[in-house]
Amino acid sequence: QLQPVESGGGLVQPGGxxxxxxxxxxxxxxxxxxxxxxxxxGKEREGVSCIRSKDNTAFYVDSVxxxxxxxxxxxxxxVYLQMKSLKSEDTGVYFCAADGYCDAPPHPDDFSYWxxxxxxxxxx
Numbered sequence: 388q389l390q391p392v393e394s395g396g397g398l399v400q401p402g403g404x405x406x407x408x409x410x411x412x413x414x415x416x417x418x419x420x421x422x423x424x425x426x427x428x429g430k431e432r433e434g435v436s437c438i439r440s441k442d443n444t445a446f447y448v449d450s451v452x453x454x455x456x457x458x459x460x461x462x463x464x465x466v467y468l469q470m471k472s473l474k475s476e477d478t479g480v481y482f483c484a485a486d487g488y489c490d491a492p493p494h495p496d497d498f499s500y501w502x503x504x505x506x507x508x509x510x511x
Contacts, residue, residue: 389485391410391416391485392411392503393483393503393505394505395407397507398510399508400511401473401475401510402473405507406468407467407505407507408466409465409466410464410465411485414486415464416464416465416466417459419440420440420485420486420498421487422437423437424483424484424498425480425482426479426504427478431495433479434448435448435451436457436492437489438458439489443458443459445457446491448492456468456469456471468481473509477507478507479506481507482501483502486500
């Protein structure tokens, strides 16, 4: 299926870390730009980070720079989002999306295939 699948969400205390993973049985993720997005109820989906396919150049929204790192493992067909120094405002459903444009922090309209999301809750 042409749908990414996310995993790795959970409950973490402020200041803690989580690593999200994105994979797919229908995509070779290494051939596509991959984006991570997040959404909280009542708000628009926000682009968090993306990574290019050709050179692995990555982009981040300002609010996560220095705390989040996006990376690929093409041998495992996975893209990761490593999140450190988590804050309560990082809480949300995190989505992985494939086949899009990655020339800046990603925009949801620029990506075609979406996973179901994984919940990240940052709370004490």
